[in-house]
Amino acid sequence: MTTATDKLQADLIISPGWIITMTQPGKVLRDCSVVICEQKIAAIMPTAEARLRYSADTEDLLPDAVLMPGLVNTHGHAAMSLLRGFADDMPLQPWLQEHIWPTEERWVSEEFVRDGTELGIAEMLLSGTTCFSDMYFFPDQVAASIRKAGIRAQIAFPVLEFPSAWARNADDYIHKGLSLYDDCKNDALVDIAFGPHATYTVNDESLSKVVSLAGELDAPIQIHLHETAQEIEDGIAQDGCRPLEKLQQFGALTSLTQCAHMTQVSDSDISTLQQTGAHILHCPQSNMKLASGFCPAEKLLDAGINVALGTDGAASNNSLNLFAAVNLAALIAKGATGNAAAINAEQALRMATINGAKALGREHEIGSIEVGKYADLIAIDMATIQSQPLYNPLSQLVYTDCAGQLSHLWVNGRALVADGELQTLDQEEIIGKARSWQQKIGGN
Amino acid sequence: MTTATDKLQADLIISPGWIITMTQPGKVLRDCSVVICEQKIAAIMPTAEARLRYSADTEDLLPDAVLMPGLVNTHGHAAMSLLRGFADDMPLQPWLQEHIWPTEERWVSEEFVRDGTELGIAEMLLSGTTCFSDMYFFPDQVAASIRKAGIRAQIAFPVLEFPSAWARNADDYIHKGLSLYDDCKNDALVDIAFGPHATYTVNDESLSKVVSLAGELDAPIQIHLHETAQEIEDGIAQDGCRPLEKLQQFGALTSLTQCAHMTQVSDSDISTLQQTGAHILHCPQSNMKLASGFCPAEKLLDAGINVALGTDGAASNNSLNLFAAVNLAALIAKGATGNAAAINAEQALRMATINGAKALGREHEIGSIEVGKYADLIAIDMATIQSQPLYNPLSQLVYTDCAGQLSHLWVNGRALVADGELQTLDQEEIIGKARSWQQKIGGN
Numbered sequence: 001m002t003t004a005t006d007k008l009q010a011d012l013i014i015s016p017g018w019i020i021t022m023t024q025p026g027k028v029l030r031d032c033s034v035v036i037c038e039q040k041i042a043a044i045m046p047t048a049e050a051r052l053r054y055s056a057d058t059e060d061l062l063p064d065a066v067l068m069p070g071l072v073n074t075h076g077h078a079a080m081s082l083l084r085g086f087a088d089d090m091p092l093q094p095w096l097q098e099h100i101w102p103t104e105e106r107w108v109s110e111e112f113v114r115d116g117t118e119l120g121i122a123e124m125l126l127s128g129t130t131c132f133s134d135m136y137f138f139p140d141q142v143a144a145s146i147r148k149a150g151i152r153a154q155i156a157f158p159v160l161e162f163p164s165a166w167a168r169n170a171d172d173y174i175h176k177g178l179s180l181y182d183d184c185k186n187d188a189l190v191d192i193a194f195g196p197h198a199t200y201t202v203n204d205e206s207l208s209k210v211v212s213l214a215g216e217l218d219a220p221i222q223i224h225l226h227e228t229a230q231e232i233e234d235g236i237a238q239d240g241c242r243p244l245e246k247l248q249q250f251g252a253l254t255s256l257t258q259c260a261h262m263t264q265v266s267d268s269d270i271s272t273l274q275q276t277g278a279h280i281l282h283c284p285q286s287n288m289k290l291a292s293g294f295c296p297a298e299k300l301l302d303a304g305i306n307v308a309l310g311t312d313g314a315a316s317n318n319s320l321n322l323f324a325a326v327n328l329a330a331l332i333a334k335g336a337t338g339n340a341a342a343i344n345a346e347q348a349l350r351m352a353t354i355n356g357a358k359a360l361g362r363e364h365e366i367g368s369i370e371v372g373k374y375a376d377l378i379a380i381d382m383a384t385i386q387s388q389p390l391y392n393p394l395s396q397l398v399y400t401d402c403a404g405q406l407s408h409l410w411v412n413g414r415a416l417v418a419d420g421e422l423q424t425l426d427q428e429e430i431i432g433k434a435r436s437w438q439q440k441i442g443g444n
Numbered sequence: 445m446t447t448a449t450d451k452l453q454a455d456l457i458i459s460p461g462w463i464i465t466m467t468q469p470g471k472v473l474r475d476c477s478v479v480i481c482e483q484k485i486a487a488i489m490p491t492a493e494a495r496l497r498y499s500a501d502t503e504d505l506l507p508d509a510v511l512m513p514g515l516v517n518t519h520g521h522a523a524m525s526l527l528r529g530f531a532d533d534m535p536l537q538p539w540l541q542e543h544i545w546p547t548e549e550r551w552v553s554e555e556f557v558r559d560g561t562e563l564g565i566a567e568m569l570l571s572g573t574t575c576f577s578d579m580y581f582f583p584d585q586v587a588a589s590i591r592k593a594g595i596r597a598q599i600a601f602p603v604l605e606f607p608s609a610w611a612r613n614a615d616d617y618i619h620k621g622l623s624l625y626d627d628c629k630n631d632a633l634v635d636i637a638f639g640p641h642a643t644y645t646v647n648d649e650s651l652s653k654v655v656s657l658a659g660e661l662d663a664p665i666q667i668h669l670h671e672t673a674q675e676i677e678d679g680i681a682q683d684g685c686r687p688l689e690k691l692q693q694f695g696a697l698t699s700l701t702q703c704a705h706m707t708q709v710s711d712s713d714i715s716t717l718q719q720t721g722a723h724i725l726h727c728p729q730s731n732m733k734l735a736s737g738f739c740p741a742e743k744l745l746d747a748g749i750n751v752a753l754g755t756d757g758a759a760s761n762n763s764l765n766l767f768a769a770v771n772l773a774a775l776i777a778k779g780a781t782g783n784a785a786a787i788n789a790e791q792a793l794r795m796a797t798i799n800g801a802k803a804l805g806r807e808h809e810i811g812s813i814e815v816g817k818y819a820d821l822i823a824i825d826m827a828t829i830q831s832q833p834l835y836n837p838l839s840q841l842v843y844t845d846c847a848g849q850l851s852h853l854w855v856n857g858r859a860l861v862a863d864g865e866l867q868t869l870d871q872e873e874i875i876g877k878a879r880s881w882q883q884k885i886g887g888n
Contacts, residue, residue: 085834317843435834
């Protein structure tokens, strides 16, 4: 006989209709619970057994929901949410040079970054992201917003040659970034990476410094790479080689390197990526909207290269909903290769979860539901018209956009969204601030 | 001075934050109302003026919403919603021959069509579709579900050589379809079209009959056409010409012809389409998911050919949310052509509204907000995190999937969705029936 005193103490038991662990292809658990103790997953077992063995302060009964690992959005610029829909239907360079950069030059400030990042984090939380990577000015403000929200993140502080409201030149960016690195050393939720913007915006000297410092600190590097065909042409004209080769020459390609976009991939690029273990951050919406090209995710995965997903910023997407990126990644892989089996539902969800964790160097901590990992989890309500019937919860999550059905989200076992409502951020305040920026920036 | 008795009587005044009429590119009205009398739009005018001139039973105040024409989903098979997610990640022919057709043979019945169509209609209503086209067995059941829901539709009754639970052979399909035509003659919400499935499933004799009967009745023809490259190859091998040419030879191409899919388009196809005025029903999700190819929507529109949008059935999409098709149509046009200005937000929304109305021969009745047209309208709530800031409501509707933010939907001025809830269909009953079919068909 088991008495209450025999039971182990837990903080939370979550008992959903289905559990997708992302540990084995096609694995979907029924009638099981996830037990959470001290921020981590302590057990995954049949609900009846969990109730016998654990005593928890709370049991969240979610019989209509799928429980799965929180999504990992590996590339974005959260503060740019304030420029969502500001300039659409134009290619990367005029979009950047004529619209985004001049607007940023005029408006970016500590307040812009704080308000924009909170808006972006709120959107990510409400659509299932528990961990994101960010690259933007005033990353100290980004860190403050992350702490306020309680979300997990990597901040890749930007390094550029040109001045901004945050820093004067590349040395200044690096200096301020290193100071942020020190500030966040003991922060369990925030990792710091180097974010040299691109090979065309960072000169050789700065790139060398970044590589050397990142090496010393064992810190990741995230960079925009091979985003467009033009970038390759310009790189060859200027450096005599493709930007990826240049990075290799500088020693910038390691298993800690995160290459965002990669729409242009040659066979020799694939060998280089295989040799170095660098990760690809595939941003399908942004690449299609800016007509940058298609990242050959299927080919890269087949070659054993890790491919994760990102939304990019809301100025070029225009959404931070990573489920939409999952859907599009699965669809365009098929459309672009002519193979309807390319990037199946399982692979698409892996890119958004465990592959994302790997890309950010956190696969031992997050990205799947496994005992010992942090309890970064999401629950998606499947009792909706658009989710019926439910032959296969996994394909339903990929081929019907389920983000709007998110009911709960936990980071470290702490509910940041409950019953569809933000718990740590104030939705009305965020909307009010976004409207005020809209009036200032757009005059409407 | 205006007194109550001077006022004109209206049934409903809708006063939203923004009105997108779809009558002129970029036109967005502020502080205006739409006045509805006897199912039709009686006036569009400043709200203050509308209140002075009209007395209405109801005024719907929706200051946070965009009001726009209801979406027109020009190609689908609503009952196949019961096979949503039943077979994913495989190409068209094995998907049809090994999974869909055998399952349909076993399960399709009057009840299957009734329950599946109600599920499909419910999903379309909740995501903004006020008019759809359907092609499926037991179209009399489809008509009954349409009347029950109060939605507008075209039913293209299927014509095939092979037997089904509904009909024995092509003649029987045609016979039953003509009987449906008679039944629906006085039905304001339902139009009947001929639905010869494809040139590879209908023989020459049946095709001739369809063309001749449709001509006599002045009824539209909807057909699956040039869905895959294989279809073209097979057509050339069997008939010595491309399926489109074959249709032209049979006199089947007129301004009443609706060609679904068209991923394969030659220059001579474009001339043929220009000469005949036939319409294209672009189904981007289905075409990508089954790796069928890309419909060159931009090129077709530039050639003056009408291109509308469809979701196809939920078995190959897996969603009937036409806003998602709008988003994907805008994105893949850019991705596939390398031109980031291809299919801008305005064009994408036109395809889903006025172009859809044109394709179904109803552009004088629906597809835009204009005085004299039926009040088929939708309201999308923009007071959400993911819609902030709102520089341009039109691009927001296209580049962020707003379907989940639908608050109201009217057909003929009658609210079929209010505050996000179905008004004419019973959501719980529909979900219950879908689950019961799931258990029968999928055994889970």
